[in-house]
Amino acid sequence: MIKSRAGSVVFQGIKKQFGAFTAIHDLSLTIEPGTLVTLLGPSGCGKTTTLRMLAGLEHPTSGKILIGGADVTMLPANERDVSMVFQSYALFPHMSSLDNVAYGLESSGMKHKEARERAQEGLKLVGLAGMGDRLPAELSGGQQQRVAVARALILEPQVLLLDEPLSNLDARLRRRVRTEIRELQQRLGFTAVYVTHDQDEALAVSDRIIIMKDGGIAQEGSPRDLYEAPASAFIADFMGEANVVPCDVVRVEGADATIRIGLLEHRVPSRNARLGPANLAVRPNSITLEPASGAAFPGQITHSAYLGDHVEYEVETSTGTLFVVDPAVERAMAPKTEVSVGFKGRGIAIING
Template sequence: MSVNKPGSVVFENVRKTFGAFTAISDLSLTIEPGTLVTLLGPSGCGKTTTLRMLAGLELPSAGRILIGGKDVTMLPANERDVSMVFQSYALFPHMTALDNVAYGLESSGLKRKEARERAEDGLTLVGLSGMGQRLPAELSGGQQQRVAVARALVLEPQVLLLDEPLSNLDARLRRRVRTEIRDLQQRLGFTAVYVTHDQDEALAVSDQIIVMKDGEVAQKGAPRDLYDQPVSAFIADFMGEANVVACDVVGTEGGEATINVEGHLHRVPGRNVRPGPAQLAVRPNAITLSARNGGAFNGQITHAAYLGDRVEYEVKTSNGTLFVVDPAVERALQPLTEVEISFKDRGIAIIGG
């Protein structure tokens, strides 16, 4: 089985309103062919509405949507070269896995024999060879998800859409199936648009992540860029927990900035940063705690929780309470311990004033 030439996706100044409520205000973005791009954000941010407009299940109130260079803005869902994997899988319970996968092919007019041959290829592609005669109830959640993916892929779409595809699976199975989806996308080279609210999921599968907030793009970029270089406190906290502390930028040189936090000086990446008050996003695992020894940035441990492979601390400082994750379980510190605070070289970023 093969897929059509992967298509690009373009949103041009797309707006979507529901009565007086604006779900998407002015969305412009481009998704390159052959990439897996994730729309990520909290509930109500507009990511699912964006996916539904791309699928043709909702029509935009303004703007244009193009797939593979073709304007599909007002086309119905069945005239767009896309396939969708739903959160609920939407398998027919009375039909076998093979019949579920072949259904769309037969509905499009393909002869039954050819449709079933392609459906068998689709099941083999997702690792379900020999399971075609099982009913959905006889398959695990992960296997049902793969049937849904196979059913979408056999239609050979330009773009595959996935709406919270792993939300019904347990944590261990989510990790395995997300790896399978990513491997499949890379092997076949199709364009995929993936919606989730799970940050780990987005980091694991994506070429690009588009973080949405209140119907707008808050930041987009490669997973590492969003994690290491958040542009706001919202992004820093949403892409993994972050402490936000006040600092002063005291100087810049060679793409780095020297910052002052409570008298503690540290150098961080800082292109286009101006001297003066700013905010610093600090990952919990980028903080080092040590016995107080006359250093400038001090605090007191107010809570310590041993979690097997790490200790989680809450540390009270004059700059607010910091959340710290330390893998050094052999030297766990106790509540009320006075500590000196310093930062590691990675996991901190200036996010503005």
């Protein structure tokens, strides 16, 4: 039976340079055993370099990496207790699914019969029982990805690494396979470090998300924390589109603050806000629109697009153009409609920059 040996991961003051270029700046983070943590960020932020250092495919310029409490900083990849699922799947095209899964075990010295029995168990674990004789070309993209996951899991690593594992799949298949990976991780309880640039993917699979920018950590937290309480305009926009609106903080009362835009006042979580000018991150689906004139926060619709289950609007206001997503398709409003802009109770946060 395949067992979980979930290990912790610790980065201590990691720096990585390529010549004169510093890719990672003083990175320190801890990943608890049995959790799925996603490294998320735009291209060039350092997330893949971080994963490659954990895998032993790159070595840090300075700092330490610990897996399960053991210092592995300078160990080669084959001496670390990790397995990696690559973006390209890296399956041998001339070998059956069963042989692909068994390959790592046989290469490490396990007897052929035992390795194939374990490989059968691995295929069953990922829902591919009975498909061991198929070549990779005879499998769908999602099935190939599951073969790659099975091959990694049967090695029973302390940490499973996943590098953009769904990027070669279409949107519908991505949703299904990410659910399968998450359910498998929760069922077996292994530690996983997952790299992606897809925000929806990160929100769907993660216990914790680490957003990277320019080789460092911009913000980390639970999916809900990062989406609902972004620390900056960069985080707010990266974790799903957001309107950044200038406002004034007029009152702070414990955990709540009152902001004012025009004549409109609205209560939001204070997040250590100070009285005076500030910025507000507002999700497109957290804005309400009502046909009106003489409103506290007036606007005019400049663009309207019907998308089946919602309407997208662009609304010109005194603070700039707002992007709004409204589920009320039965009352879609036309361009040039004067509206009163309001806010819902969630999806709104004071940000620092």
